[in-house]
Amino acid sequence: xxxxxxxxxxxxxxxxxxxxxxxxxxxxxxxxxxxxxxxxxxxxxxxxxxxxxxxxxxxxxxxxxxxxxxxxxxxxxxxxxxxxxxxxxxxxxxxxxxxxxxxxxxxxxxxxxxxxxxxxxxxxxxxxxxxxxxxxxxxxxxxxxxxxxxxxxxxxxxxxxxxxxxxxxxxxxxxxxxxxxxxxxxxxxxxxxxxxxxxxxxxxxxxxxxxxxxxxxxxxxxxxxxxxxxxxxxxxxxxxxxxxxxxxxxxxxxxxxxxxxxxxxxxxxxxxxxxxxxxxxxxxxxxxxxxxxxxxxxxxxxxxxxxxxxxxxxxxxxxxxxxxxxxxxxxxxxxxxxxxxxxxxxxxxxxxxxxxxxxxxxxxxxxxxxxxxxxxxxxxxxxxxxxxxxxxxxxxxxxxxxxxxxxxxxxxxxxxxxxxxxxxxxxxxxxxxxx
Numbered sequence: 481x482x483x484x485x486x487x488x489x490x491x492x493x494x495x496x497x498x499x500x501x502x503x504x505x506x507x508x509x510x511x512x513x514x515x516x517x518x519x520x521x522x523x524x525x526x527x528x529x530x531x532x533x534x535x536x537x538x539x540x541x542x543x544x545x546x547x548x549x550x551x552x553x554x555x556x557x558x559x560x561x562x563x564x565x566x567x568x569x570x571x572x573x574x575x576x577x578x579x580x581x582x583x584x585x586x587x588x589x590x591x592x593x594x595x596x597x598x599x600x601x602x603x604x605x606x607x608x609x610x611x612x613x614x615x616x617x618x619x620x621x622x623x624x625x626x627x628x629x630x631x632x633x634x635x636x637x638x639x640x641x642x643x644x645x646x647x648x649x650x651x652x653x654x655x656x657x658x659x660x661x662x663x664x665x666x667x668x669x670x671x672x673x674x675x676x677x678x679x680x681x682x683x684x685x686x687x688x689x690x691x692x693x694x695x696x697x698x699x700x701x702x703x704x705x706x707x708x709x710x711x712x713x714x715x716x717x718x719x720x721x722x723x724x725x726x727x728x729x730x731x732x733x734x735x736x737x738x739x740x741x742x743x744x745x746x747x748x749x750x751x752x753x754x755x756x757x758x759x760x761x762x763x764x765x766x767x768x769x770x771x772x773x774x775x776x777x778x779x780x781x782x783x784x785x786x787x788x789x790x791x792x793x794x795x796x797x798x799x800x801x802x803x804x805x806x807x808x809x810x811x812x813x814x815x816x817x818x819x820x821x822x823x824x825x826x827x828x829x830x831x832x833x834x835x836x837x838x839x840x841x842x843x844x845x846x847x848x849x850x851x852x853x854x855x856x857x858x859x860x861x862x863x864x865x866x867x868x869x870x871x872x873x874x875x876x877x878x879x880x881x882x883x884x885x886x887x888x889x890x891x892x893x894x895x896x897x898x899x900x901x902x903x904x905x906x907x908x909x910x911x912x913x914x915x
Contacts, residue, residue, distance in 0.1 A: 486791030533784020552765030579677030586627035593637030625866025630665035642832035792830035819860015
């Protein structure tokens with residue numbers, strides 16, 4: 481019953497979100513509780529599941545709130561205007577070049593393997609450029625999450641570390657073998673960027689107002705931009721503050737959420753002398769910050785229920801049991817091929833700590849190398865991690881880009897799945913994943 485409830489719960493949530501019948505906030509808060517009640521859990525047990533889930537996502541939700549507020553202030557004060565102007569000049573205002581630059585910048589930025597940090601660095605910097613050129617926000621988000629997904633298999637990343645812990649294989653060994661597959665994936669994302677960029681270029685080529693026009697501004701933002709030119713001391717103070725925060729992100733000297741909590745406080749003092757101005761600045765960006773933070777906290781209830789009620793384990797074992805006889809040698813390829821949709825059902829912890837061990841045991845008993853199992857599952861799940869409703873950093877990405885979850889999934893899902901399938905096929909052809 482638990483397994484059936486788990487599948488039914490996730491199918492219902494994804495379907496209702498995609499059809500826009502219910503908001504993610506409502507879905508994540510109500511449906512898991514109803515499912516638990518149907519399974520016979522007591523209110524105290526359900527409360528414990530929810531509490532455990534909230535503890536897991538609380539740091540990311542806090543990071544989200546303060547990062548959105550911080551970057552909202554920085555955008556408002558014109559911090560990214562020189563970068564946008566430089567990119568416009570270097571790309572010639574061509575959406576094709578902008579799309580390719582997006583992939584390259586994201587791939588380099590994500591070498592640290594931290595999705596939240598990558599989204600925080602890339603999306604706020606490039607979003608004004610996309611808006612100025614009339615390029616879809618969904619396109620930016622798609623290219624960023626796919627580029628990050630391909631690069632996410634680095635050994636210091638969370639997914640490879642989980643796979644290493646389960647299989648007992650050194651994380652660096654897994655990654656080194658996957659480097660050629662990453663190269664294939666990056667080439668595929670670049671090809672996708674070229675396709676989407678050319679399509680956007682054709683759609684706006686006849687609209688001079690979009691191709692070279694300024695970003696729409698409020699009167700307050702226009703006044704701030706004039707005040708904070710490159711010659712203004714506050715601009716350089718904002719830049720120095722942002723660089724300090726980024727240094728903390730890369731070095732791990734300070735927790736991510738604490739970096740932006742302190743950074744926001746300093747930014748408000750630097751840019752708004754009076755208390756009234758500080759309050760107004762927070763209020764201007766509070767709606768964006770709180771809307772997605774609430775969804776992220778609600779997702780914690782879903783994650784807690786899936787783990788605490790045993791739904792994740794149940795779904796993993798059920799999928800193994802329904803496989804036909806003689807499929808054990810192909811099991812890791814079958815699961816890897818469905819890594820993107822499975823990643824939308826399982827959180828990373830459930831995927832690697834509940835699903836992977838079962839598949840490893842079945843495949844190894846049939847003579848399959850455990851490293852091949854780990855690599856096959858890494859390829860699929862990583863490519864699609866940026867569209868999964870059970871990955872907290874996804875809500876950070878869509879909040880920064882200003883894109884609703886259902887629009888992001890509809891725009892990106894098929895591209896992500898297609899790229900993962902080609903990468904998996906390449907891994908088999910290159911001998912990285914064996915039978």
